[in-house]
Amino acid sequence: MDPINFFTIASQQNRWLSVRQSVVAQNVANANTPGYKALDVKPFEAVLDSAGIEMRKTQTNHMDPSGGVRGDTDTEEQAKWQIVHSENSVSLEEQMLKAGEVAGAYARNTGVMKTFHRMLLASARG
Amino acid sequence: MADPMQVAIKVAASGLEAQSRRMLITSENLANASSTGNTPGASPYARKTVSFESALDDASGARLVQVDRVDTDKRPFRVEHNPGHPAADENGNVKMPNVDMLVELADMRESNRSYEANLQVVKQARSMISMTIDLLRSS
Numbered sequence: 001m002d003p004i005n006f007f008t009i010a011s012q013q014n015r016w017l018s019v020r021q022s023v024v025a026q027n028v029a030n031a032n033t034p035g036y037k038a039l040d041v042k043p044f045e046a047v048l049d050s051a052g053i054e055m056r057k058t059q060t061n062h063m064d065p066s067g068g069v070r071g072d073t074d075t076e077e078q079a080k081w082q083i084v085h086s087e088n089s090v091s092l093e094e095q096m097l098k099a100g101e102v103a104g105a106y107a108r109n110t111g112v113m114k115t116f117h118r119m120l121l122a123s124a125r126g
Numbered sequence: 127m128a129d130p131m132q133v134a135i136k137v138a139a140s141g142l143e144a145q146s147r148r149m150l151i152t153s154e155n156l157a158n159a160s161s162t163g164n165t166p167g168a169s170p171y172a173r174k175t176v177s178f179e180s181a182l183d184d185a186s187g188a189r190l191v192q193v194d195r196v197d198t199d200k201r202p203f204r205v206e207h208n209p210g211h212p213a214a215d216e217n218g219n220v221k222m223p224n225v226d227m228l229v230e231l232a233d234m235r236e237s238n239r240s241y242e243a244n245l246q247v248v249k250q251a252r253s254m255i256s257m258t259i260d261l262l263r264s265s
Binding site for chain 2: 014015017018019021022024025026028029030031032033034036092095096099100102103106107110113114117
């Protein structure tokens with residue numbers, strides 16, 4: 001796998017992580033809304049798998065089939081940790097855990113990206 | 127589509143707003159826990175309740191939270207015997223507000239906790255944005 005592809009995957013995962021963070025924000029904000037069901041995004045593996053088969057633009061006046069990102073904004077109802085009388089299935093502890101997970105993965109991703117960038121710069125400087 | 131990070135902050139901000147409205151209602155209830163009427167047999171302060179609903183944000187497709195409506199609690203008023211009170215009826219009974227301190231305090235604690243959680247989301251989203259910006263710095 002050539003290193004340039006790495007940047008594609010890394011930025012794709014960062015985009016996925018930021019979508020996940022906004023879903024967590026949505027769950028936390030609606031933690032006291034009656035009838036609200038907690039959501040989560042589809043796992044990143046699914047995004048990677050679906051990224052393989054993509055229609056190509058063969059002419060300049062073709063429309064971009066994906067608009068850049070695909071698959072990563074799909075949300076689904078998640079398995080429930082707890083459910084209260086008002087039919088709300090958000091568990092704040094779980095959401096905080098998830099937010100921490102997302103932030104950690106994001107930090108790791110940007111860290112590796114920075115290292116790669118430094119390596120590219122080092123070889124470019126000679 | 128808007129930047130998901132900005133959306134996250136926007137959603138969390140709507141949560142902060144809703145929880146602070148709830149805190150306002152709680153403080154109203156607590157402050158008026160012994161507000162009676164002035165004329166004989168008059169109704170005292172009725173406890174207010176607040177309920178939330180999720181609202182779709184058209185620009186981002188995210189589900190914000192907002193205060194649905196503020197109702198008054200239907201529970202009966204407490205009755206105290208106090209013949210000297212201006213609101214006492216012919217039997218000397220005064221209707222007191224149906225505010226339960228314990229319930230209000232528990233409610234306050236819960237909205238406090240939700241507020242903190244929303245704030246935590248804002249902090250985390252901000253730190254993630256600055257991580258991305260830091261990619262441009264240094265090296």
